[in-house]
Amino acid sequence: MLKVEIDARLAKNKEELAARSTITKERVVREIARLALVDPGQFFDPHGNPIEVCQLPAGARRALAGFEFYEDFEGKGESRKAVGYTRKFRWHDKIRALELLAKKLGYYVEKKTLDGVFTLEQLVDALDKADETHG
Secondary structure (H helix, E strand, O other), rough: OOOHHHHHHHHHHHHHHHHHHHOOOOHHHHHHHEEEEEEEEHHEOOOOOOOOOOHHHHHHHOOOEEEEEEEEEEOOOOHHHHEEEEEEEEOOOHHHHHHHHHHHHOOOOOOEEEEEEHHHHHHHHHHHHHHHHHO
């Protein structure tokens, strides 16, 4: 009986937290979709120059895992001058984001057996053996 009460209280706490925050299942799915489906073209102008991070669309900014900016210089002392810069965009792991999105949307379901995950190879082998025995 205690386990049922604890589970009920945990569920109520989760509902209360969700009600106080702006985080919903739909928002989580939308954020995962941003990571999975980010278009790198959004980070560059038509000439291939990187767009300033503050000028990127909000969805593109949220898809960034990191950003680095380096200014390149030549010379030393007073003769030192800036000759260019390097910008590095780093996105989140696209494959992982796609897996999470597929699971959240119900497109990806692992088949479980008592021993763990039932792989495609195991399924094919089992079907082949069943065909052999049933003729």
